[in-house]
Amino acid sequence: MSRFSAGNQTFFYLFATATAVIFLIKFIFGGYDFLYPDFAEGYFSAAWSKLEILKKISTEALKWRELANENEELRKQNKELTQKTTLAGALEEENKFLRRTVGITAKIPGRFVLGGIYNLNLTPSGYNVLLNRGSKNGVSEGDIVITAEGILVGQVKQVFGAFSKLLFITDPAFKISGKISRSTNSRQAGSTNSRQAGSETKGLVKGRLNEELYFDLITRKDTVKEGDLVVSSGDDTFPPALIIGTVSFVAANETGVFQTVKIRPAVNGESLAKILIMMR
Template identity: 40%
Template sequence: MKRPSFKLILSLTLVAVFFILVNRYFLHDAVNELAASLIKKPAVALFRQFNKARSFTDALKNWKQLAKDNEQIRSKNADLTYELLKLEAIKDENLFLKKALNLPTPANAQLIYGGIYSFNFDPPGYSLLLNLGSASGVNVGDIVVNGEGVLVGQIKEVFKNYSRINFVTDPMFRVAAKARGSKTQGIANGASQDGLYLNLVTNAEEIKEGDIIVTNGSDIFPAALIIGTVEHIEINESRIFKKIRVKPAADGYSLGKVIVIKNNAHQ
């Protein structure tokens, strides 16, 4: 077998050295740059995604904390609103009680404070529902007024926790009455949609439209409770008595707090 010549070996050696030098001084940097460029872009993108994920996580934590803080604030606001409503209720009750101190009631009268929560103004009867019953000491015949001393009616039915009030305009309601500041007296009767009529006032007696009609105290009702205002007077010479229509001072639709005056005669 023929051995390789010295020139061939030398040529191969020089070629090898050349490639080694080229790789070391030229291709090495290019390869590194290529590798760096290939790795850098995904790394930067990955880093950005990581930052986005971390920002989202932080935002989620902040949102949860904000939601918690918001719920706490709402709870505190609800508590404050409740306290304000209680204070307003106490203030209203105090004002109501102060007015009640000036009511024209007997010195030994027993008063019970309550409220109207329903009404029925349809024939045949005009009635209101009171949120107090026998459990609170209410009895049939007790008298109901508001804080201004306006006559509302009289208890006609009593249950354990509520009562039915015969409103002043009910046809079955009657009370001895007079024109305030006058000696003219009569009997005020409920007249449904017409309000009340003041009966048994003769043509000779003095009374005029606009006069205030109050209880005269000759029956079981305390004196000086306001019933209403004379709205119309009709005089017929062929009759003995005037026809006097009275507009009730109590408005059943707007009644709220009321006072029950115990009627000792019905105990």
């Protein structure tokens, strides 16, 4: 029988000792609680609870970040959609305006430029009206500004590179030759035909600061009444048949030669965001 070496003997003694210690802990001390006391259990339980809270906070923070990114993306998409909708609306309005201009551009020969008025305010010296077209668009002094329906707005008086100043129709410095234009209606076979009748009642239309016009040089013999339509006569630099307004007041002067006639401008109440500039 061979004998254990010194190293084997040492290992055997250590193994036996460890076995004895485990036996004593189990059966003499009643378990392993003395190696893991209550205060340690509470500490590790609290630590684990805090770790769970941190885990939840981290998870919620990640969710909030994802929601923030999603919200930012939705805002971006909404902005793009709003821009597209706005552009589509602007194009639709421009198309409607162009369709309305077909009639007037067919009646009045010449070249037209689309534009708009972006400022209109009254000053002590008259109206300050700015047009969003200038020399770079081909606009020049004396160009006539009308609406798509042929309503007279005014005349360009000063031109800059990107914009122009407009002499508004109700400005005291504005003048144009005008005449009364009356329509007669006749019915034939269930349809209605309208034609304009000529009128010899002519005068000089002048602007006022109270949003009305004077119709000067109307004699007592001239036929004019409230509600009559006044258009340009074509006897000056303005083309004929531009709509000026309707007669709003007539008073005969018993001792004088001329009547007192006032005109309500047709441009009142009209949208001037889009207008036509008649190039001269």
